[in-house]
């Protein structure tokens with residue numbers, strides 16, 4: 001008998017590659033993507049997760065508290081763009097984060113890799129996450145490497161607590177980033193030290 005660890009949500013699941021990693025770790029998952037062509041590839045690959053064709057900017061439409069956690073890779077920053085005349089980024093970000101908050105169990109985590117184009121965009125994304133009720137902040141891996149730099153929104157559903165502190169990012173030497181690494185990184189100095197936001 002297979003015992004699943006958690007029920008996770010892959011936001012912007014694409015062809016399901018990251019979902020497959022969740023499967024390998026014994027998790028059950030549900031993926032949502034805006035592109036039918038990506039979901040077709042996921043179907044061809046016979047991924048284990050259930051798939052939904054949908055737009056994160058319209059909210060998730062899942063039952064409250066149903067998710068144990070959520071991940072996404074390079075999807076959320078697209079909500080800051082107005083690709084259609086009817087798109088209002090602030091409304092879309094609000095719909096996304098408030099519905100994500102509702103669908104996660106209390107204390108559950110969402111780890112969203114983002115590529116904000118500039119500081120104001122990063123603050124906009126983070127601001128709507130905090131407004132929805134999440135605690136946490138931005139964690140940066142390899143902050144001084146233009147090629148390896150990766151930025152994650154690490155969110156906990158509910159108020160901050162000792163058991164849900166935000167992890168430190170990785171440094172090029174494999175060590176964890178210190179506060180100095182964060183404050184040296186000029187562009188990020190207001191948001192990369194997640195503890196400041198807790």
Ligand SMILES: C[S@@+](CC[C@H](N)C(=O)[O-])C[C@H]1O[C@@H](n2cnc3c(N)ncnc32)[C@H](O)[C@@H]1O
Nearest residue numbers: 012013014015016017018033034055056074075
């Ligand atoms: C970098 S890919 C993620 C790939 C995925 N993690 C995988 O394993 O294949 C980003 C995905 O986000 C999706 N995406 C972008 N904006 C979206 C939106 N508003 N709603 C849902 N999915 C979106 C894209 O269609 C794309 O498949």
